[in-house]
Amino acid sequence: MSKLTVVEGSYAVAHAAKVCRPDVIPAYPITPQTHIVEELSKFAANGEIGACEYITVESEFSAISALIGACAAGARTYSATTSQGLALMHEVLFNASGMRLPLVMTVANRAMSAPLSIWNDHQDSIAQRDTGWIQLYAEDPQEAADMTPQVYKICEDNKIMLPAMACFDGFILTHVYEPVVLLEQDLTDEFLPPFAPEHILDPSNPKTFGAFADPGVYSEFRYMQELGMSAALKKIETVADEFNEIYGRYYGGLIDGYYLDDAEIVLVAMGSVIGTIKDVLDELRAEGKKVGLLKIRSFRPFPTDAIRNAVKNAAIIVPLDKSISIGKYEGALCTEIKASLYNTKIDIPVLGYMFGHGGRDIPPERIKKIVSEAEKAIVNGITIESSYVDLREELL
Amino acid sequence: MNKTTELFAPGHRGCAGCCDALAAKFMLKAVGENCIVVTPTGCLEVFSTPFPESAWNVPWIHSLFENAAAVASGVEAALKALGRKNDTKIMAIGGDGATIDIGIRGLSGAFERGHDFTYVCVDNEAYMNTGVQRSGGTPFAATTTTTPAGKASFGNLRPKKNMPQIMLAHGSPYVATTSVAYPKDMMRKVKKATEVTGPTYVHVHAPCTTGWGFDGSKTIELGRLAVETALWPMMDIENGDITGVHKIRNKRPVEEYLKAQKRFKHLFSIPGGADIIKKIQELADWNADQYDL
Amino acid sequence: MSSKLCIGGIVEPGSTVINKTGSWRTFKPIYQKEKCIKCGICELSCPENCIIKTEDGYYEIDYDYCKGCGICSNECPRETIEMVLEEK
Ligand SMILES: Cc1ncc(C[n+]2csc(CCOP(=O)(O)OP(=O)(O)O)c2C)c(N)n1
Ligand code: SF4
Ligand code: SF4
Ligand code: SF4
Ligand SMILES: [Mg+2]
Numbered sequence: 001m002s003k004l005t006v007v008e009g010s011y012a013v014a015h016a017a018k019v020c021r022p023d024v025i026p027a028y029p030i031t032p033q034t035h036i037v038e039e040l041s042k043f044a045a046n047g048e049i050g051a052c053e054y055i056t057v058e059s060e061f062s063a064i065s066a067l068i069g070a071c072a073a074g075a076r077t078y079s080a081t082t083s084q085g086l087a088l089m090h091e092v093l094f095n096a097s098g099m100r101l102p103l104v105m106t107v108a109n110r111a112m113s114a115p116l117s118i119w120n121d122h123q124d125s126i127a128q129r130d131t132g133w134i135q136l137y138a139e140d141p142q143e144a145a146d147m148t149p150q151v152y153k154i155c156e157d158n159k160i161m162l163p164a165m166a167c168f169d170g171f172i173l174t175h176v177y178e179p180v181v182l183l184e185q186d187l188t189d190e191f192l193p194p195f196a197p198e199h200i201l202d203p204s205n206p207k208t209f210g211a212f213a214d215p216g217v218y219s220e221f222r223y224m225q226e227l228g229m230s231a232a233l234k235k236i237e238t239v240a241d242e243f244n245e246i247y248g249r250y251y252g253g254l255i256d257g258y259y260l261d262d263a264e265i266v267l268v269a270m271g272s273v274i275g276t277i278k279d280v281l282d283e284l285r286a287e288g289k290k291v292g293l294l295k296i297r298s299f300r301p302f303p304t305d306a307i308r309n310a311v312k313n314a315a316i317i318v319p320l321d322k323s324i325s326i327g328k329y330e331g332a333l334c335t336e337i338k339a340s341l342y343n344t345k346i347d348i349p350v351l352g353y354m355f356g357h358g359g360r361d362i363p364p365e366r367i368k369k370i371v372s373e374a375e376k377a378i379v380n381g382i383t384i385e386s387s388y389v390d391l392r393e394e395l396l
Numbered sequence: 397m398n399k400t401t402e403l404f405a406p407g408h409r410g411c412a413g414c415c416d417a418l419a420a421k422f423m424l425k426a427v428g429e430n431c432i433v434v435t436p437t438g439c440l441e442v443f444s445t446p447f448p449e450s451a452w453n454v455p456w457i458h459s460l461f462e463n464a465a466a467v468a469s470g471v472e473a474a475l476k477a478l479g480r481k482n483d484t485k486i487m488a489i490g491g492d493g494a495t496i497d498i499g500i501r502g503l504s505g506a507f508e509r510g511h512d513f514t515y516v517c518v519d520n521e522a523y524m525n526t527g528v529q530r531s532g533g534t535p536f537a538a539t540t541t542t543t544p545a546g547k548a549s550f551g552n553l554r555p556k557k558n559m560p561q562i563m564l565a566h567g568s569p570y571v572a573t574t575s576v577a578y579p580k581d582m583m584r585k586v587k588k589a590t591e592v593t594g595p596t597y598v599h600v601h602a603p604c605t606t607g608w609g610f611d612g613s614k615t616i617e618l619g620r621l622a623v624e625t626a627l628w629p630m631m632d633i634e635n636g637d638i639t640g641v642h643k644i645r646n647k648r649p650v651e652e653y654l655k656a657q658k659r660f661k662h663l664f665s666i667p668g669g670a671d672i673i674k675k676i677q678e679l680a681d682w683n684a685d686q687y688d689l
Numbered sequence: 690m691s692s693k694l695c696i697g698g699i700v701e702p703g704s705t706v707i708n709k710t711g712s713w714r715t716f717k718p719i720y721q722k723e724k725c726i727k728c729g730i731c732e733l734s735c736p737e738n739c740i741i742k743t744e745d746g747y748y749e750i751d752y753d754y755c756k757g758c759g760i761c762s763n764e765c766p767r768e769t770i771e772m773v774l775e776e777k
Contacts, residue, residue: 069470613759
């Protein structure tokens with residue numbers, strides 16, 4: 001049995017990054033990611049990450065740019081960021097995926113300014129949905145730590161070669177102290193082979209990276225990225241199984257279910273709220289309510305088939321979103337789930353909720369209320385397709 | 397097959413008489429094949445790497461317009477961490493826009509951190525790749541497509557940003573100014589810059605036939621005129637001290653330089669043009685005096 | 690182009706040589722060996738690297754790539770290279 005240690009979520013993730021043996025870590029601080037890069041700088045200062053170069057860059061723009069240079073030169077790279085920092089990287093995120101550089105970043109999810117907010121929601125990484133990065137979301141610090149070697153193994157696969165974000169909720173998970181198993185170096189070495197890319201910047205075999213494409217080839221390059229994402233669909237599952245074999249822990253592959261098999265009401269969510277929902281479902285199941293949970297672990301690639309299969313017998317689907325597309329008034333999960341069900345024979349109502357934006361807490365009672373609203377919608381039909389949970393009308 | 401042994405291959409799409417092609421040729425000639433080159437977006441990048449072709453016979457990477465120095469930092473860190481740095485030189489080669497304007501944050505950061513690399517700015521004094529718009533390197537009174545001369549304007553209102561001084565202020569152990577018109581001078585300085593440990597900077601004056609409006613055969617001649625009028629002083633600065641200055645044998649009036657280019661043509665016809673030429677002459681005289689050219 | 694695309698758009702070195710830029714030329718440089726003092730200025734000044742040293746130390750022009758810019762002619766101290774209108 002592995003030893004449990006009570007540490008901060010950020011420490012667990014920093015430690016996990018360390019045992020993946022990164023060669024280059026360019027880092028820039030931003031709340032609530034800061035503790036991760038501080039812990040890594042301590043590891044580096046104590047010589048605990050081998051010959052790793054820790055670069056104190058002057059901005060997130062340079063952090064991600066240095067990742068590109070380092071990875072193209074053959075290094076395994078790591079960084080972490082959130083919200084404003086991730087948004088500052090936006091242009092470079094596309095560049096990394098287009099160049100097929102398997103960068104790994106932890107995203108400590110946080111709301112986007114304005115108004116300025118340092119608290120958690122998913123708007124930052126959701127806004128980077130189309131940048132061609134794999135995005136996995138963890139539900140607790142242990143999963144966030146365990147996800148780190150998993151994403152390296154996924155994105156460094158030579159059929160995939162795409163960058164990946166391992167997302168976990170800022171403050172709620174980064175700053176919580178919990179007993180976790182710190183990833184063992186020997187197990188990680190067994191699980192994760194060294195990074196051995198086919199093409200690198202090397203004077204003895206001089207290749208050109210980053211040529212420009214004319215209209216005759218551009219779409220084909222984009223399609224090749226799509227093929228990489230498709231390959232990741234399978235790889236995410238197998239890597240989760242391999243991880244389970246070596247470390248004995250499993251969180252689902254692309255998705256995971258909780259009381260899902262016979263559920264009439266299916267809540268859909270990602271991130272730390274999963275834990276709260278599971279507790280609520282235990283209670284509701286005890287009352288005989290047929291409620292289940294679909295946990296989305298992989299938002300990109302989006303597991304369309306797995307989702308269709310998982311929800312096909314439900315009476316109603318209830319996505320709970322920590323993001324909003326302003327002008328559409330719904331969250332990303334809601335939009336994507338609806339889109340996944342269209343053009344199929346599955347005709348199940350989708351009742352969307354947006355919650356937890358800018359760090360607002362959602363109490364278990366409120367989740368129960370959502371469930372009872374869903375029960376009513378099964379009978380009466382849906383009147384409002386998507387809405388904010390507990391919008392404070394008195395302030396508007 | 398081509399017959400040259402140069403590391404910058406022919407077949408690239410640079411204009412006939414291109415200054416940036418000359419700069420790339422001289423850089424690689426000076427440094428040899430054991431180097432890795434980072435190039436930001438701009439003329440040189442576009443004309444040298446139209447997929448599936450590349451003019452580069454050394455490992456080369458282009459990421460974006462404003463991040464060459466940061467990409468170079470990453471390359472350098474990777475080589476060190478992987479034990480492959482040895483004698484491999486890391487060079488970034490960027491236009492004036494990429495260097496002086498949009499990329500200055502990343503460049504400043506990389507120099508302040510002290511990465512062992514050389515940054516070469518190929519200064520053709522405007523955003524050529526997008527059609528000759530003004531940059532912070534555009535000289536006083538030059539017209540560009542965003543600083544046209546008109547009834548209320550004589551062109552670019554501001555003098556060039558003094559980028560070499562900015563880089564010097566970072567404590568760089570070697571900063572040099574040179575020109576594509578002086579290949580041996582440029583090659584010596586680039587080689588030296590790559591041999592000095594730490595972040596080093598070479599600012600190369602590069603007359604652009606298309607952007608400045610002169611015949612492609614005169615690229616080198618125009619560069620020489622810029623130096624001989626004292627508008628472009630060439631020097632070595634080692635650990636903060638000027639250790640070498642290119643002396644002018646036969647100082648020319650700035651008119652000779654200005655009248656050879658379309659971008660300054662208006663100065664010879666607009667009211668008050670003579671006063672502006674006088675101001676440009678004063679800039680040149682100040683250089684000659686300040687650096688004892 | 691029919692060869693398969695390389696992942697990430699990676700390209701082989703020096704491959705622009707398949708693009709013969711000689712077709713761009715309007716004026717053609719004509720090298721007159723008799724006048725040449727082998728100073729090498731033209732070779733150094735050519736942006737296309739198409740002035741090639743021959744075994745005897747003189748030069749020849751690789752017209753496959755010469756764009757006819759005229760820098761070599763302009764820089765030659767002995768007026769050894771003459772630019773003439775290209776006959777097509
Ligand atoms: C972020 C961003 N802004 C603008 C551009 C458009 N752009 C591409 S190259 C260029 C100008 C390049 O100028 P310079 O660095 O001086 O190089 P030159 O082409 O003159 O050699 C511009 C404005 C871009 N590619 N990226
Ligand atoms: S515009 Fe100027 S820098 Fe750009 S390719 Fe033409 S000559 Fe070279
Ligand atoms: S004309 Fe220009 S391209 Fe042709 S050989 Fe002379 S310098 Fe080279
Ligand atoms: S520059 Fe003139 S003299 Fe010198 S080598 Fe060339 S052709 Fe001969
Ligand atoms: Mg320019």
